[in-house]
Amino acid sequence: MKDRLESESSxxxxxxxxxxxxxxxxAGPMVQAQGGAAQPAPAAGKKDPYAIAARxxxxxxxxxxxxxxxxxxxxxxxxxxxxxxxxxxxxxxxxPAVTMRVVPTNRRMPDVPREQALQQHSIWGKMGGWHVQVxxxxxxxxxxxxxxxxxxxxxxxxxxxxxxxMSRGVAGIVTEGYCRDTDEVIMQKCxxxxxxxxxxxxxxxxxxxxxETPIGCGGAMVRPGDIVGxxxxxxxxxxxxxxxxxxxxxxxxxxxxxxxxxxLYDRLGRKPDxxxxxxxxxxxxxxxx
Numbered sequence: 176m177k178d179r180l181e182s183e184s185s186x187x188x189x190x191x192x193x194x195x196x197x198x199x200x201x202a203g204p205m206v207q208a209q210g211g212a213a214q215p216a217p218a219a220g221k222k223d224p225y226a227i228a229a230r231x232x233x234x235x236x237x238x239x240x241x242x243x244x245x246x247x248x249x250x251x252x253x254x255x256x257x258x259x260x261x262x263x264x265x266x267x268x269x270x271p272a273v274t275m276r277v278v279p280t281n282r283r284m285p286d287v288p289r290e291q292a293l294q295q296h297s298i299w300g301k302m303g304g305w306h307v308q309v310x311x312x313x314x315x316x317x318x319x320x321x322x323x324x325x326x327x328x329x330x331x332x333x334x335x336x337x338x339x340x341m342s343r344g345v346a347g348i349v350t351e352g353y354c355r356d357t358d359e360v361i362m363q364k365c366x367x368x369x370x371x372x373x374x375x376x377x378x379x380x381x382x383x384x385x386x387e388t389p390i391g392c393g394g395a396m397v398r399p400g401d402i403v404g405x406x407x408x409x410x411x412x413x414x415x416x417x418x419x420x421x422x423x424x425x426x427x428x429x430x431x432x433x434x435x436x437x438x439l440y441d442r443l444g445r446k447p448d449x450x451x452x453x454x455x456x457x458x459x460x461x462x463x464x
Contacts (some may be wrong), residue, residue: 222418225270227419230422231402232268234426234429235269236408237406239429243413243422243428246424247417247424253395253414254395254410255351255393255411256393258371259369261366261368262360262368262369267405268318268404268405269318269346270318270403271318271403272317272318272319272397272400273320274320277322277352277384280304283379284298296377304381306385313340316344317344318405319345320350320392320412321349326381327380329373329376330373330374330376331354332348332360334363337365337367341363341365348366349393349410350370350392352373353372354369357372397412426456426464430456433456437453
């Protein structure tokens with residue numbers, strides 16, 4: 176108990192000190208927000224979100240990154256609604272956001288005869304259901320993030336198109352809407368996090384209106400290039416201008432946690448596993464510790 180209390184106290188002190196350092200030096204110049212409160216301005220210079228996201232993908236959990244966001248003053252602001260969940264346990268990814276916005280449609284699909292049963296999506300496309308295309312914006316390692324504008328049940332993502340995205344190197348899909356064909360999505364290990372399980376298809380229900388624009392997803396702002404992460408604990412977004420500071424804090428927290436739990440493994444006589452391999456994590460993050 177004493178060890179745990181001392182560890183928690185040390186952790187809180189570290190977060191406090193990290194927040195002070197970030198505010199003083201790492202968060203960039205301050206700008207005046209509309210309500211009068213000063214907010215960090217975006218960092219000068221263009222950062223490569225794919226290079227930064229690659230480092231988040233090693234050894235870090237969503238909870239480590241959440242603590243890092245706390246340390247730089249973004250507590251709770253960048254956490255997506257906890258209802259947006261990965262479909263299967265063990266899913267974990269971080270990557271730069273490619274954003275999409277769909278809206279509920281105000282028109283119906285026409286009835287189709289039997290011989291056109293397989294053409295419903297192409298008919299919807301000819302009707303203008305897809306105002307833009309996301310394909311030109313996809314890069315290996317990106318995370319597709321979709322805002323659904325309060326659309327009712329619609330399985331925009333399913334067994335076919337989610338697998339297609341994985342085949343293109345997309346790291347994951349995060350939507351505040353629904354996913355369907357979830358038996359196959361889970362079996363295929365497609366990385367989809369969603370609000371719920373749906374049954375219906377796209378035509379006559381939603382229209383894709385924008386890509387690569389700032390969106391609200393699960394109550395959080397997501398901009399193209401922000402780092403989006405997901406594991407069994409939920410989803411979050413790391414503003415790209417803060418990503419390096421968050422990474423540095425999260426790395427220290429992750430290594431400390433693995434080291435502390437390794438001692439407990441030893442005390443319990445439990446065989447160490449990869450989650451307590453603090454030496455490997457420390458070697459990987461040696462430039463940040």
